[in-house]
Amino acid sequence: MKFLKKVSWKPLREEVGLKTVLDAFLGGFVYATLIFFPVFVILVELMVVYMYKRYTYVVLIIVALMFHQMLIHYFAKRALYLKKEDLKADIRPMFVMSETLINVIYLIGGLLFIFVFMPQLWV
Amino acid sequence: MNELTERFWPFIKVLALPYLAIMFVLLFPMEYYLQTPGGLAEVEAIIQVEDGYEQEGTISSTYIMSIKRPTFFQFMAGYFSDYSTSGELSGSDADYTNEEINTISYLDKYTSVNAAVIVAYEKASEIDDSITIEYSQNLMVYGKADYLSHYDAIDFGDEFVQMEGDGGMIVTSQDYIDYMDSLDDEDESNDESNPIAEYTEDKKLYEFTFLDEDGEAYSVVLEKNAETDKFGLTLELYYLVNKETTFPVYQESDSNIGGPSGGLLQTLSIYNMLIPEDITKGRKIAGTGEINYDGSVGYIGGVKQKIVTAYLNDVDVFFIPNLDDDYYYDNYQEALRVCEELNIDPEGWLVPVSHVDEAIDFLNDQNGGITP
Known part of the structure; x- marks a missing residue:
C-alpha cells in the first residue's frame, strides 16, 4: 500500500513540466525502438521461415515487446536525470507501476492473440 | 531526446554502419524462393x-x-x-511481383474451392438426390506477359467476355471454350483453330471486353506484340458454382x-x-x-x-x-x-x-x- 501511495506522476510533472516528461519518453521510444527494430524483424522473419514453430516465435515476440517497453522506461529515466540532475521526485514507483501495467496488457493481448486470433488467422 | 542523443553520440557514430549493414541483411530481397513446412x-x-x-x-x-x-x-x-x-x-x-504471385495464388485457391464443391456435390448426389449443383464455365485471366498492353487495367481473375476481330467478327468466350475443348480431344496445341489467333491477322489493335471482380464490364484495346505476334494474355477455363441454385447452401x-x-x-x-x-x-x-x-x-x-x-x-x-x-x-x-x-x-x-x-x-x- 505504501508503494502504491507513492505512485503519482504529479510531483514529477510539477517539478519538470509535462513537456519535459513527454520529451524524455519520446527519446526513450526512439532509441529503444532503434535497438529493438532489428530484433523484431529477425523474430518475424524467423517465424515466417519456421512457421511450424510459430507459437514459440509469437511468445518470443511478446517477450521482446516487454523488454522494449522496459527499455523505453530506462531511457526515459536516463533522459529525465540528464535534463535535471538533482531530480527530487521519486520516479521509481511510477516507472515500476507503469512497466508492470504495460507488461500485463502485453501479456493479456499476447494470450488473446495466441489462443483466439492465431487459430482464426491460419485457416 | 537531445540529451540522450548527446549522451550516446559516440556509440551512435561507431554503431551506425554496422547497424545499416544488419538492416540491409534483414531487408534486402533476393531473387530466390524458399519453401518451408507450414x-x-x-x-x-x-x-x-x-x-x-x-x-x-x-x-x-x-x-x-x-x-x-x-x-x-x-x-x-x-x-x-x-x-x-x-x-x-x-x-x-x-516475372511477377510478390503481390501478383499472391493474387494468382488466391485465384488458384478460389477456383480450387469451386472445383472441390462441384466434385463433392456431384459425388454426394449419387447418394442423396436432393443434392443439386449448377455451375457455369468461365474464361478467366490467369497470366499476363510483360509486353501486354494495358497491363495494369486487366486484373488476374477478370472474366473474358468477347473480342472484336477482323472484319467486325466477334469472338465470344464460348467460341474460345469450344476451342479449348477441342484441344482436350486432340491433346495437342492447335493454333490454326484458335479463334483469337484466327481473327486477329489484319490489324495490330483489337478491342477486348472483360468483366472485373464486381461483374462490371470494361473494354480495352490491346496491341499485338511485334516480336511474338501475341497479345500476352493467358486465359484459363474454370467452372464456377452458381450458389443460388445449389442445394444445400x-x-x-x-x-x-x-x-x-x-x-x-x-x-x-x-x-x-x-x-x-x-x-x-x-x-x-x-x-x-x-x-x-x-x-x-x-x-x-x-x-x-x-x-x-x-x-x-x-x-x-x-x-x-x-x-x-x-x-x-x-x-x-x-x-x-x-x-x-x-x-x-x-x-x-x-x-x-x-x-x-x-x-x-x-x-x-x-x-x-x-x-x-
Whole structure:
C-alpha cells in the first residue's frame, strides 16, 4: 500500500513540466525502438521461415515487446536525470507501476492473440 | 531526446554502419524462393455446408510457407534447415511481383474451392438426390506477359467476355471454350483453330471486353506484340458454382492460405458434410493434391515440406497424389524419397491416391487401412 501511495506522476510533472516528461519518453521510444527494430524483424522473419514453430516465435515476440517497453522506461529515466540532475521526485514507483501495467496488457493481448486470433488467422 | 542523443553520440557514430549493414541483411530481397513446412488448416473452418452432418475426426488441407524473394537473412535461416527447399526464381515467378504471385495464388485457391464443391456435390448426389449443383464455365485471366498492353487495367481473375476481330467478327468466350475443348480431344496445341489467333491477322489493335471482380464490364484495346505476334494474355477455363441454385447452401469464410493444393481434402470434407456416414471415423485426416473436375487428383509442389508438416502434426492419414506411370512427376515417389531422407516411416499413414474415389474408398474401409 505504501508503494502504491507513492505512485503519482504529479510531483514529477510539477517539478519538470509535462513537456519535459513527454520529451524524455519520446527519446526513450526512439532509441529503444532503434535497438529493438532489428530484433523484431529477425523474430518475424524467423517465424515466417519456421512457421511450424510459430507459437514459440509469437511468445518470443511478446517477450521482446516487454523488454522494449522496459527499455523505453530506462531511457526515459536516463533522459529525465540528464535534463535535471538533482531530480527530487521519486520516479521509481511510477516507472515500476507503469512497466508492470504495460507488461500485463502485453501479456493479456499476447494470450488473446495466441489462443483466439492465431487459430482464426491460419485457416 | 537531445540529451540522450548527446549522451550516446559516440556509440551512435561507431554503431551506425554496422547497424545499416544488419538492416540491409534483414531487408534486402533476393531473387530466390524458399519453401518451408507450414501447418494444417481444417477445411470446416473455411467451408461450411448449411445443416451439414457432423464429423468426429478432422479433415485438413496442408499448407507450406512458399516465400518468394526472401530477405538474405530469411534465405540463410532456411538454407540450413533440413526441411527447407530453396532455389532461384524462374518462369512466371521471376516475372511477377510478390503481390501478383499472391493474387494468382488466391485465384488458384478460389477456383480450387469451386472445383472441390462441384466434385463433392456431384459425388454426394449419387447418394442423396436432393443434392443439386449448377455451375457455369468461365474464361478467366490467369497470366499476363510483360509486353501486354494495358497491363495494369486487366486484373488476374477478370472474366473474358468477347473480342472484336477482323472484319467486325466477334469472338465470344464460348467460341474460345469450344476451342479449348477441342484441344482436350486432340491433346495437342492447335493454333490454326484458335479463334483469337484466327481473327486477329489484319490489324495490330483489337478491342477486348472483360468483366472485373464486381461483374462490371470494361473494354480495352490491346496491341499485338511485334516480336511474338501475341497479345500476352493467358486465359484459363474454370467452372464456377452458381450458389443460388445449389442445394444445400454452403458458406465460405475468408482464409489466408492460397493455392490449389487443398482441393482433394476440400472435396473430401465437403462430401463428408453432405452424407450421413462419417468417413473420418474419428481420425485426423490430412493430405494434399489438386482436384480436377472429373475427380482426378493433380500433382502439387512442396512435397518435402508437406510430408514434414504432416509428420510433425501427427496425422493418422495423409493423402498424396499418385500419378500414372507415364507422368513425368510423381508426388508419391518423391514423398517416399523424402521419408527415407528424413528417416520417417511412411507405413500406415501415407496413402497414394489418383482419384477422389480412391480416397473415399480408403476411408470407408472399416479400419481405414490403419493398423489398430
